[in-house]
Amino acid sequence: MDPRALRARLRHVYWIGGGSGGGKSTIARRLAARHGLSVYATDDVMPEHARLLTPREAPQLSRFKDMDMDERWVHRSPRAMLETFHWYRGEGFGLIVADLLRLPPGRGVIAEGFRLLPGLVGPLLVDPARAVWLLPTPAFRRAAFDSRGTAWDIPRRTGDPRRALHNLLERDRLFTDRLAEETGRLGLPAVEVGPGTGEDELAERVARVFGLC
Template sequence: MADQYGWRLYATDDVMSDHARRTTAEEAPFLHRFMAMDMDERWVNRSPVTMLETFHWFRGEGFGLIVEDLLRLPSQPCVIVEGFRLLPHLVKPLLAVSGHAVWLLPSPDFRRTAIQGRTAPGEGFIRKTSDPERAGRNIAERDHAFVERLHEETRRLGLHAIEADTTMTEDDLANRVSETFLGRRSAPPG
């Protein structure tokens, strides 16, 4: 949509390292505890439930830095903000129109397909653990619980969520998002 309409894209994943550097242990205690852990402490030795409850970005740490960054941007063109750090309960108070936010939530099949499409176990950051397979399972379980939490929170707050599944094409998903944001389907690519 950003390319189609000439909007700016702000991807929260791209600024995570910068945001981590800009915080103190007092401002973001969960983040700083996480940064002090070794890879097994992060991904192998803790249960997925503990990983979910203590993961700094899932707790909203650093969200204020996203807002600060956005306030520094020029008012034009419009900005699309994306990323898992956009927790519904933090975003809702900032919305003038509830349709200006939509959460894309992967179905269980979509999540399985995405996990299988990632690098093989033992590659990437989980390769640095003593048990990459267990780390991968823990992360998958944590992510599943996070998505379930987002489903419940968007429902409870009356916010828009679209379940992305393996039957949807990118164009289908773009059209669904456009319908939410703009009240109309996006033009077919061409």
């Protein structure tokens, strides 16, 4: 599809990307309820997208599937985990776009999730203010995981849970740093989310970026 036509088809979409634990899902739901929008959560469709992608289309995903839990989260460095994680490489992003194109165009939708990478979303925007990336500090991310009770979900399934948790948190920090660099370089909106940032404040800041208030 012609890039201009694709942007026009997706002009009703607001995009919230960012690092894990940054509040993407919470803010998307709050703004959707307040402004009569729907939500497309990319996390919810990950299993289906992973099933649909072939090894040729998603080589990093294929390698990831072949690893056991220790190979994924214990024995590799956080930097290696960052560079080879399939969703961070944009594998399957085309399926996200296809899903959004199938939604009714008459109602605005907020697409949210860490898979929404700046370099992939940017060319789809009719206006940079239709997207924002939430950048949680390490302290905010750890507090968010602890409050949800999910911090140990993956690590406890490995042979070295403490090492796995360290690797995961460090990988997520590196990913968030990368998002900060990319949004800055591309001139796309980003919001740092640190300790003391409340949901009301964050929702208001994102709404202002989107021009919803």
